[in-house]
Amino acid sequence: MATTSSSPTAEASAETAAAPPRPWPEPEPPLPLVFAAKLRDHAYSRKHKSLGLLCSNFVAMYDRDGVECIGLDDAARRLGVERRRIYDIVNVLESVGILARKAKNRYCWIGFGGVPMALRELKERAIRERSGLAPLPVEEPSAANMSDDEDDDKLGNPEGDTENERPSQTLDNLSDKPCAPICRLRSDHRKEKSLGLLTQNFVKLFLTMEVDTITLDEASKLLLGEGHEESNMKAKVRRLYDIANVLSSLNFIEKTQADTRKPAFRWLGTAGKAKPENGVTVAVDPQRKTMSNKRAFGTELTNIGINRSKVDSTVQKKAKLAQSGGDILKNDKIDVQSQVGPVKTSDFAYGPFHPTSARKQEPNGWHGAGQRESTQDWESLADSFRPQYQNQALGDLFSHYVEAWKSWHSEFAQAAGSCSNS
């Protein structure tokens, strides 16, 4: 079967004979919009379908003990989205080291523990490229041609877990470090434009330069080289939006409101603040956890009008961006404990997400006794990993989820004219 349901037409998929539970908040019921509209203010909302939300759900669903293999079909079904969307998410998660492709339809959950290593490698590669050859190639002669930052390869497997069955061509490097003469195959060409690569290059930007914020326009411009092709940039930006959204949901970056027009994104991590013992710095700034509760899923990062840190002149920043490469080594704080493995998300330090003090626990009075039958999956899930969240990032994520779910459910229940407990 090609496309998984979720279309307003037919929903109930075959199989799953007597188990049509809806473990995850499926904001959009399989009803014609007319009906949906009737549900008060619960009309269709693209926010409920955002990649960011989906990513949060994805992570929440798989980031727990005992999870290692992920079937795309399964994920799509459980998350109630079409397969195509899963690819989007999975690609960026893989780019950041959270997932590893195992085989067709099969991914391996590495977890956040894989992030440090992935980032380290990305940074190294970025630096090498930068200082090495072609600091900023002026690009190909052709007009209608793009050339991203450069290639780079996947992050190797953490350790010995590698050879299991068939890594079926993991996102490998297109060229090698030493040389990359003329091996531009059609397939390579396609990969050059992949979301995964774009993600890595996007992240490299953050790891490489020291300006703390960057707008998607700037990013696309940088990643595009000089090919000022308007159309190309538009397309690129469109992709960057997708990437930025999922990276945001992972708390890798944060959307800020640049002084004027377009908002920019800031890398959460090298933000010179919380710098635990071993120099691990990443993710989650102090303020964030404070407002975590009110940041419901739909609204997430959409309108953060606060303007923390500084707002250097755009001009000045541009200059910095342009010469990014000089003092790259400056913020070399992404190092972390080198031992990263098939982390069992229980007591591990979650790589960059250093377990700081016990994060304020969510009041959790929500899943008392009301909704249970159709959400047992979710509940058990919640029970199983709430106590495991020892770090802010995930804890935050969790509470976001709970919050979103809670509000969604109450709204829905209310609108449906059904019960309305407490």
Added chain:
DNA sequence: ATTTCCCGCCACTAA
């Protein structure tokens, strides 16, 4: 009006 960015067609690829 502009910015975001979801949706899903359909070209590619892998099996």
Added chain:
DNA sequence: TTAGTGGCGGGAAAT
């Protein structure tokens, strides 16, 4: 060939 992947850009929601 079929099935799995995933560019790509239209166009509608959100601002």
